[in-house]
Amino acid sequence: MARTLITVPSSARRGEIIEVRVLIQHPMETGYRRSSEGSILPRNLLRRYTARFVAADAGGAGELVFAADLHAAIAANPYLSFNYRATTTGKFVFAWEGDEGFSHREETVLRVV
Amino acid sequence: MTNYLLTLVLALVLALWSLHTSAQDPRRSSFDAMSPATQALQRDDSQNPAMLWVKEGEALWSRAPVSGTKSCADCHGGLSRMRGVATRYPAYDTSSSRVLNLGARINLCRTNHQGQPAWRTEDSARLSVEAAIALQSRGLPITPPAHPALKAAQQRGATLFASRIGQVDLSCADCHTTLAGKRLGGAKLPQAHPTGYPIYRLEWQSLGSLNRRLRSCLSAVRADASSFSDEEFVAIEAYLMQRANGMPLETPGVRP
Numbered sequence: 001m002a003r004t005l006i007t008v009p010s011s012a013r014r015g016e017i018i019e020v021r022v023l024i025q026h027p028m029e030t031g032y033r034r035s036s037e038g039s040i041l042p043r044n045l046l047r048r049y050t051a052r053f054v055a056a057d058a059g060g061a062g063e064l065v066f067a068a069d070l071h072a073a074i075a076a077n078p079y080l081s082f083n084y085r086a087t088t089t090g091k092f093v094f095a096w097e098g099d100e101g102f103s104h105r106e107e108t109v110l111r112v113v
Numbered sequence: 114m115t116n117y118l119l120t121l122v123l124a125l126v127l128a129l130w131s132l133h134t135s136a137q138d139p140r141r142s143s144f145d146a147m148s149p150a151t152q153a154l155q156r157d158d159s160q161n162p163a164m165l166w167v168k169e170g171e172a173l174w175s176r177a178p179v180s181g182t183k184s185c186a187d188c189h190g191g192l193s194r195m196r197g198v199a200t201r202y203p204a205y206d207t208s209s210s211r212v213l214n215l216g217a218r219i220n221l222c223r224t225n226h227q228g229q230p231a232w233r234t235e236d237s238a239r240l241s242v243e244a245a246i247a248l249q250s251r252g253l254p255i256t257p258p259a260h261p262a263l264k265a266a267q268q269r270g271a272t273l274f275a276s277r278i279g280q281v282d283l284s285c286a287d288c289h290t291t292l293a294g295k296r297l298g299g300a301k302l303p304q305a306h307p308t309g310y311p312i313y314r315l316e317w318q319s320l321g322s323l324n325r326r327l328r329s330c331l332s333a334v335r336a337d338a339s340s341f342s343d344e345e346f347v348a349i350e351a352y353l354m355q356r357a358n359g360m361p362l363e364t365p366g367v368r369p
Contacts, residue, residue: 003165023160028318076162
């Protein structure tokens, strides 16, 4: 279970541009390093990060608003932020996928007033 | 009206006084020497990766390690009641008759009151609880307590700090007192005030304790870290905290 730090305002005015900041705990192990015992540390990377916005009145899988492919040499505990124009009330769905079957999902509600 | 004026004058005097004292104090946190980008990482809790550990520490605080045992919160109450605690460690513990740092003090609670095996120094869980407790004291001045046993540890630490060690034959003081502020390769030598521990060090890509930082300095001067006892490490920690007496705690710090 990965720990995450998500900073999104809980409410915004219609048309307002908000900043969505997301930090996730992950080692982003490159596969090139060795442990103190000398054995190669197996590669363990986050591969893809997506953020979707699901409007409350539409439902479904929602609209893809931000995505990133992650590679080796991206720092551990990757932090990614983006700006979003708030139009309707709904929720952000953040999802990460990575090596060794890593998969994590978080949701945050955004209320538009 | 006079009250208002008086408050204004008093505020002005206080502001000038604090400006005066900060200009007088030659001690600087390593925060000041960091790049603006790294400073921003520490200033903003939503960007500071150490907050991931703090979040875990908050969860561990109120969770019993196994059912039937007590959680930290069962005895101590909310985490906010730990305000000021981290500014006083290392401190002398009467029950074990030893000088303990905060991590060791947490372990004492863990073994005595929770009946659990002690956490290792760099255990992520121990660092998490330590960071969550120390965060409560953020901004408070470091205030080592007065106790003869602690004083002895501080003095022992001061001696160790000034002794030459390793193949490179340097003492801590050579770099961090005499040459502090000058450059070692591309990096500026810090004054080594432990104001932000446990820190998220970019080089480590994780949270780490002061003990780990000391060990990495020891390997830099090619000294054998395993030849130093736990008591000696705690003595150095106690001395460093005394040396930083009065400086504000900034846990969780970010360092390059």
